[in-house]
Each structure stands twice: as structure tokens, then as C-alpha cells.
Amino acid sequence: MKNSENDYRLEMTGISKSFGVVSVLKDVNLKVKPGEIHALLGENGAGKSTLIKILSGVHHKDTGTVRLNGQEINPKNTHEGQVLGISVVYQELSLVNDLSVAENVYLHKLGASKFWMNWDKITRDAQELLDSLGFTIDASAKVRDLSIVQKQVVEIAKALSEDTKVLVLDEPTTVFDPTDTKKLFDNLFRLKEKGISIIYISHHLDEIIKIADSVTVLRDGVDTGSMPISETDTDGIIRLMIGRDLKDLFPARNVEIGTEPVFQVKNLTARDTIVHDVSFCVRPGEVLGIAGLGGSGRTETAKLIFGADKKKSGTLILDGKEIKTKSPVDAAAFQIGFVSEDRKEEGVFLPLSIRRNISVTSFKSISGKLGFINVENEYKKVLGLIEKLNIKTPSSEVNVKNLSGGNQQKVALAKWLSIDSKVIFIDEPTRGVDVGAKIEIYNLINEVAKKGVGVVVISSDMPEIMGISDRILVMHQGTIYGELQKDQFTEENILRYSIGKRLKQQTQTI
Amino acid sequence: MALTLKEQLSSPGGILKFLVKYNTVFIFILLVIFSALISDVFFTSANITNLLKQVSGIGIISIGMLIVILTGGIDLSVGSLVALLAVTFAILVNLVVLPLAILLTIVIGFSLGSISGYLVAYQKMAPFVATLALMTIARGLGFIYSKGSPVTFKTAGGVFMSDFANNSTLGVPNIAIVFFLIVIAAMVMLRYNVFGRLIIAIGSNEEASRLSGIKVNKYKFLVYAISGALAATAAIIVASRTNLGSPNMGMSWELDAIAAVVIGGASLNGGRGTAINTLMGVLILGLISNILNLLNVPSYPQQVVKGAIIIFAVLLQRFESK
Ligand SMILES: Nc1ncnc2c1ncn2[C@@H]1O[C@H](COP(=O)(O)OP(=O)(O)OP(=O)(O)O)[C@@H](O)[C@H]1O
Ligand SMILES: [Mg+2]
Numbered sequence A: 001m002k003n004s005e006n007d008y009r010l011e012m013t014g015i016s017k018s019f020g021v022v023s024v025l026k027d028v029n030l031k032v033k034p035g036e037i038h039a040l041l042g043e044n045g046a047g048k049s050t051l052i053k054i055l056s057g058v059h060h061k062d063t064g065t066v067r068l069n070g071q072e073i074n075p076k077n078t079h080e081g082q083v084l085g086i087s088v089v090y091q092e093l094s095l096v097n098d099l100s101v102a103e104n105v106y107l108h109k110l111g112a113s114k115f116w117m118n119w120d121k122i123t124r125d126a127q128e129l130l131d132s133l134g135f136t137i138d139a140s141a142k143v144r145d146l147s148i149v150q151k152q153v154v155e156i157a158k159a160l161s162e163d164t165k166v167l168v169l170d171e172p173t174t175v176f177d178p179t180d181t182k183k184l185f186d187n188l189f190r191l192k193e194k195g196i197s198i199i200y201i202s203h204h205l206d207e208i209i210k211i212a213d214s215v216t217v218l219r220d221g222v223d224t225g226s227m228p229i230s231e232t233d234t235d236g237i238i239r240l241m242i243g244r245d246l247k248d249l250f251p252a253r254n255v256e257i258g259t260e261p262v263f264q265v266k267n268l269t270a271r272d273t274i275v276h277d278v279s280f281c282v283r284p285g286e287v288l289g290i291a292g293l294g295g296s297g298r299t300e301t302a303k304l305i306f307g308a309d310k311k312k313s314g315t316l317i318l319d320g321k322e323i324k325t326k327s328p329v330d331a332a333a334f335q336i337g338f339v340s341e342d343r344k345e346e347g348v349f350l351p352l353s354i355r356r357n358i359s360v361t362s363f364k365s366i367s368g369k370l371g372f373i374n375v376e377n378e379y380k381k382v383l384g385l386i387e388k389l390n391i392k393t394p395s396s397e398v399n400v401k402n403l404s405g406g407n408q409q410k411v412a413l414a415k416w417l418s419i420d421s422k423v424i425f426i427d428e429p430t431r432g433v434d435v436g437a438k439i440e441i442y443n444l445i446n447e448v449a450k451k452g453v454g455v456v457v458i459s460s461d462m463p464e465i466m467g468i469s470d471r472i473l474v475m476h477q478g479t480i481y482g483e484l485q486k487d488q489f490t491e492e493n494i495l496r497y498s499i500g501k502r503l504k505q506q507t508q509t510i
Numbered sequence B: 001m002a003l004t005l006k007e008q009l010s011s012p013g014g015i016l017k018f019l020v021k022y023n024t025v026f027i028f029i030l031l032v033i034f035s036a037l038i039s040d041v042f043f044t045s046a047n048i049t050n051l052l053k054q055v056s057g058i059g060i061i062s063i064g065m066l067i068v069i070l071t072g073g074i075d076l077s078v079g080s081l082v083a084l085l086a087v088t089f090a091i092l093v094n095l096v097v098l099p100l101a102i103l104l105t106i107v108i109g110f111s112l113g114s115i116s117g118y119l120v121a122y123q124k125m126a127p128f129v130a131t132l133a134l135m136t137i138a139r140g141l142g143f144i145y146s147k148g149s150p151v152t153f154k155t156a157g158g159v160f161m162s163d164f165a166n167n168s169t170l171g172v173p174n175i176a177i178v179f180f181l182i183v184i185a186a187m188v189m190l191r192y193n194v195f196g197r198l199i200i201a202i203g204s205n206e207e208a209s210r211l212s213g214i215k216v217n218k219y220k221f222l223v224y225a226i227s228g229a230l231a232a233t234a235a236i237i238v239a240s241r242t243n244l245g246s247p248n249m250g251m252s253w254e255l256d257a258i259a260a261v262v263i264g265g266a267s268l269n270g271g272r273g274t275a276i277n278t279l280m281g282v283l284i285l286g287l288i289s290n291i292l293n294l295l296n297v298p299s300y301p302q303q304v305v306k307g308a309i310i311i312f313a314v315l316l317q318r319f320e321s322k
Helices: A048-056 A078-083 A101-105 A107-112 A119-133 A148-159 A178-193 A205-211 A234-242 A298-306 A328-333 A354-359 A375-388 A405-417 A435-450 A462-468 A491-498 A504-509 B005-010 B014-021 B023-038 B045-070 B078-095 B098-121 B127-146 B156-166 B174-192 B194-204 B206-211 B216-242 B253-263 B275-294 B299-321
Strands: A010-019 A022-032 A037-042 A063-068 A071-073 A086-089 A166-170 A197-201 A214-219 A222-228 A263-270 A278-282 A287-292 A311-318 A321-323 A336-339 A423-427 A454-458 A471-476 A479-485
Touching (some): A010 A048, A022 A037, A022 A197, A037 A048, A037 A205, A048 A078, A048 A166, A048 A197, A101 A107, A148 A166, A178 A205, A205 A234, A222 A234, A234 A435, A263 A298, A278 A454, A278 A479, A287 A298, A287 A435, A287 A462, A298 A328, A298 A336, A328 A336, A336 A405, A405 A435, B045 B174, B045 B194, B045 B253, B078 B216, B098 B127, B098 B156, B098 B216, B156 B174, B156 B216, B174 B194, B174 B216, B206 B216, B253 B275, B253 B299
Parallel strands (some): A037 A197, A336 A423, A423 A454
Antiparallel strands (some): A010 A022, A063 A071, A214 A222, A263 A278, A311 A321, A471 A479
16 A cells, blocks of 8 residues: 555545436545544535445445545445444434433434433433533433434534544534534644544535635536645635635615514513513514524424414514414414524425425416416416526426535525515524525525515624624524624624623713 | 423423323223222223233234334234134144244244245335235235134143133233233333334434444344234234134234324334333223223224224324324
8 A cells, every 4th residue: 555545544536426417426525634623615406425335325426436444345335334433414404303402412323223222321411421422411301302503513522433534524514603614623623633534525615614614515416626724715615616706795785674673572581481572673675684593492483473482471563563473373474584593494395396396385386366376477487486596406307305505495484485585584594595595595585575574683693793784683592682783783782682791882871 | 301290281382292102091091980980890800810811912023013113114913813823823822832833833934924024125115015915815825824714722732821811810800910010011122122223213314324334134024023923913813812723813913002102102103112102002902992892892892982083192203293
């Protein structure tokens, strides 16, 4: 064996892969050293997840070779991949809801283990592992009862075992707020010191700059090269990803914001969640941001208004009239829209085509009097949205489950943004979406606002929420802790309110 | 986190939540009390023995149904398998020594179940379709092999079995003991055994299980095979009770088994359900028939009541999952 080969822990060379006639990866190379954090970047649908799934044994490559420590490997299934020391946190949440946290953490070992369960041991071990990651999760709890953030932590814990040689994280932080992300990074640095190779996929380029040692960029299934992170910056990476410069991530808006609120919430308190005494209003044409840490009650507030959770007290006023939303059906009848953050589970129909997914919410606008669908209108509408959002797909008839993660997000969003609403709540609009598509989504949000809709955007992405909002509410422990006007938008101000502190100037005046 | 009984009861609305959580047990207890009040024959040992004997066969296949349902599947073939295997056992008992006859019947049951298992796990056939096909095939074969009429036990082995099936040990019918042992085995397996945990994992999220490196197909295959073996066990029991194997046995038992599992709170989507609750489901169904028989209610109204109870039990579970 040559010395140069020994430098790398993992070498994937000349990898190609097609699904049917669609060629997804073409002659891709990826080389990772021990103790290196290697960022794998690219637009939605560029082939990142597919490359990873070839490495772990989910998919099988058409051509190319994969070497681990200089030895050629060919995992036939994920079990073989794991035995070789390849652990993956997949982009899709892949936990088993009906088992305990501990069982999920050791699920892969369960498959290979002895006959009897050693409950005490696996619960103890899992608890130790979770504690060492710095998150508080009860290892004996059922996964069903965890929050989405906790689920993601379990997912990460699951991938960490003593014999991990290559750890792959496919967009691990999409559900995390900045403090969670920081904890994850601390853990990654620790693993890196132990000599574990880490492949890190993310659309948060600022994260990449912070933690990665080197990057490989994929564009349309072709790798546009690898380089040490020191030789590039976000602009350089974006250029490699989309082949051009990106000027304004946040498009300028010239929208007339109305004076009378279209929608008002007064002293809203939930029956079952921490949300209490929430009051705010949205004006027509306004984009109102809601910031806050995970668990501060942002999503729960939206769900409460939408009628998905039960209210205890409070009033909702739409167009000056008091309304009651006992269920999502009521809310939809009042033209209140809600795009869930958990779009994979709540937002799309995976086995149906893109067309059917999009048209399901807009039957009204595409069907005639008797409820027959005007196919021509349907196609026009669907194809228009596919183009506008740059959904990467061979046709509108492809099943959503065969789209890349980011493109699934776009379908979910397209579905909801295409219906007429008076107020719309969008929870994490660009989770898992690449930079280019983000702009398209921001444009779409602006277009919706322009029609006089009150748009409420919940986001953990600081630059995003500051870039698109006209006003930001910050939630803390279930209620709105502070409000920021455009000239007060800074990360520091948002963070201070998020953790329950006053703004700096205000501490002096009060 | 797991709460102690006391904490559960003292939390707000605790008693109600507790009742709802263990609803199958409570329905069962209520039915027992109701039956005891309404009929003075109910609590006689003859009646209880009779009741236990009656539910044992269906009970055993219900456990097989439970593990299939836990993986998100369904097994419609078990009723017909009972018929075919009862005939098979009756023929075998007249041909070979008893232990071999028992063993062969169970092996044949396992193999027949494997056919469904193979079609579902490896040919990706819908469980409903694969087992529906096996259901008609098995019923047909039962009639072919028995030439349409019951096969009676003729040997000493047959006599031994029929004694066994009709007698009790310490006041509990032997066949009920077999059933209870199977329930206990299933309880232990679903809680402490890796196989049990993995079938729950598969039923809860098949894709995630696959991504975790679990051999999903192998386990899906096995649950149908085990269901077949349990159908064989049930067949041996019912044949022995009546001293013969008939192709008319086990008529629509698959539906009763599904009903028992569902009353026991299992989700037909997989991932949820326990052996003890399935036992309750079996006993509840048995109790209903028993008390209605004691009250001389004819069989058609009985079916209506059964159906109503199923709806009621499932509605209660709805309430729980909210
Ligand atoms: N099972 C499949 N069958 C058919 N096409 C598929 C399948 N899986 C992925 N694809 C296609 O392969 C392409 C690459 O998908 P992949 O998931 O690797 O993208 P990605 O780079 O991870 O994108 P994202 O950032 O959105 O997660 C996409 O165009 C997708 O539609
Ligand atoms: Mg992906």
C-alpha cells in the first residue's frame, strides 16, 4: 500500500449512481482524513444524501470504489456498514416511536445482540451517553413523547458507538436553536480529537465555516472539487454550489403595510402547553417574525391559534371580528393558514406525486362547479410552482418520497403558499433548503404579503428572521418577552430577549 | 417517566386517566361483576371451566395474530389453518406415535405460515392479500384431505390427547394452561426478548428499522411462520377436545382473533399492543358469548352485541391516545 493512501480514513473515488434513467451522481470523489471534519455541500438534490447512503449501504453504487483505511469495502446493507464503523445520522428522522429512548439508541446493536434484553444496562448506558452529550433526556422515556429537538439528539446519540470510525451527519442542526447547535459542535470537536472522521452536511454555511476543516461541493451530481476551508469563504462556496454569485439573500421589499391589524391575539393561554398570555397583532402585508429558543412555545402558539392544540382562554380577532378556532378545520374556514415545521410527518404525502401533493390544498381554485378538476389548470398551477421554487425533479409525476429532503420541503411549502389565506403562520420556512432556494422562498413570502396577507414567520435562523421580518416578537418560556422594531434588529437583542434578559439600553432607563 | 400507581391516581383527573389506560382490564372486571350479578350459574366451576376451554383455541391464535399485527401486518389464514391442521393432526395421530404427530403438525403449521411470510416479506405482497389467498387454499385443502367429513381419533395416542384436552390440573383445564403458558411466553418475549422488541420496532417504523441495520424481512417472515405454528397448536387442542379433526373447524376464527387483539388495544398500524391485553380481549369476547348463552340469547343477537363491544372498546382507546 502506498503511503498517500494511508493518509485517508475514507476514500470514495469515481462514484456514479442512477435511479432508473435519472443519473444522480457522476464520478464523484470524497476523501476524508482521520480526525477531520469534512463538509459536504451542494444545492437541494445535488446528491449529498445519496452519496452518504452509498457509503452506509442503503444504496448501491453503479461504479467507483470505496476504501476504508485503505481496504476496499462494499456494504450490502446498513448492518454491514455499521459493523465496518460507519455511523450515519440520516436527514430523515429515523427513530422508532414505540420503543424507549435507550432501545432506539442501541437499536442497531439489538439486531445483532443476544437473545435477552438487558434493560438495566442499556438504559444506564444510554443515559450516560445522553448526559455526556450535555442534553437532558430521560433514557427510559418513549420516543413518541419527545420533542423534535430531543428526537434529533437521540438520533445523534444512536450514531455514536465505540467503534465508529466515520460519522456522517446529514443536516443535523435543522431543528436546533443556537445553544443546541453549540452543544453539538462541542461534541463534534471532542470526537474529532479522538480521531473520528466526520462528514458534515448542512445548508448553514456559517456553521460550516466555523467547524469544518475542508469542504467538498457537489453540483448536480458532479463534484466541483475539494479544498481546505482556509482557502475559501461563504461566497466562494456559494459560487461552487450554484455556479454564480448570489447578491441579495434577502430581497428588498416594497410592500404597503396596512394600519389596521388583520389579525389580533389577546391573552391567549393554552390548556396543555406552556403557552400563556400571548398577545400580538399582524397587519396586512406585514411579515412578523417570531424568534426564541427551542421549547419557548413558538410552534405551540401557532398550533394553538390554528386550533390544533386546546385553548384555555384568550381571544382571536380576525378583520375586527372575534372568531373561535376549535379545530384546524375552523381555522382553515377562516382562511388562517399554518405550515408545520415537521413537514416530513405532517406536511406532505410521501407516496403521492408532486402534482397531487400540491393540488390537494387548492382544489377550490382548480376545480369547476361540480367538483371536477380542471386538469389544465392543475398542471399550470403545479408546473408554475415547481419552476418558481426550483424544485429539482424530472417531472411533476414523481413521488415526493423520491425527492431530496430539501425539495420535499419546497413541495410542502408550495402546497400551503398556493392557497388564499388572510393570515398564514409559517414555521421554519427554509429548514433544510439550500441558499438559492431560500431566496425563492423569501420572494414567495413577500409575494404572499403583497396580496395583503398577514404573514407570521417562526424561525430559529437569526439572519433569516432579521432579513425578512418587519417586526420581531421574541418568545421566552411560553410568552412574548419582547418586541423588536426594524432598527433594533441585532442577534444580540434577539438572544437577550430569548433568554429572558432586557435589552442593554433599556436596563439603564428602567 | 413512569409514575407509581399512587401518583397516577392522585394527579388531576388521575382516576379517569388510569381507568382509560387500563380500560381492557376494567371492561373485563365490569363484565365479570355484571355476569355474576345477572346469572347465578356464572360463578360455578363448571361454567368457568367451560368458558376457559372455549376461549383457549381462539386465544392461542390471537397471540399469533398479535405478533403479526405488531409488525403492521395481518393474518387472515389462521382460522382455515386450524381446520386444515386439525384434519392433519387427526390423520397423523392415527398413523404415527403421538409425539411425532404433534411435532409434525406444528412443523407443518410453521411451514404453511412461512408461505404467507415469504410472500409478505420477500415478495412484498400485501399481508391482507397473501393471507387471504392462503386462507382459501387451506380451507380447500382441509376438505380435500378429509374428503369433506371429520376424521376421528382411533389410536391410544388419540385417547391420551382427548383425556388431556378434557381434564383439568388443579382445577384449571389443561388446554387453558397451554394457552396461559403461551400468553406468558409472549409477554416475556415482547418485553425482554430481542426478537419481541425488534418486531415492535419494525411495526412502529419499518424504514427506520431498516436504516438501523435490522433484517426487517427475516422478522416479518418469522412472525407469519410463528402464527402458523400457533394455529397448529390451537388445531391440536380443538381436535383433541372433540376427538376428531374437521374441515369445518375454526370458521371465521381469524376475525375473532383480530377482534380480541383490537379490543386489547393493539394498533392495526403496528407497533402497539401487549400480550396481557390480548388475553383480556380474548376473555372479554369469551365472556360475552358465555353470559349471552347463559341468558339464552340466540346467536344472531350475540353477534350484534359483540360488534357493539368492539366499537366501544376501540372508542375508549381513542380517548386514551388523545
Ligand atoms: N430512491 C430514489 N428514487 C429516485 N430518485 C431518487 C431517489 N433518491 C433520491 N433521488 C433523486 O436523487 C437526487 C439527489 O437526491 P439527494 O437526496 O441525494 O439530494 P441532496 O443533495 O441530499 O439534497 P437535499 O439538500 O435537498 O437533502 C434528487 O434529484 C432526488 O430526486
Ligand atoms: Mg439530503
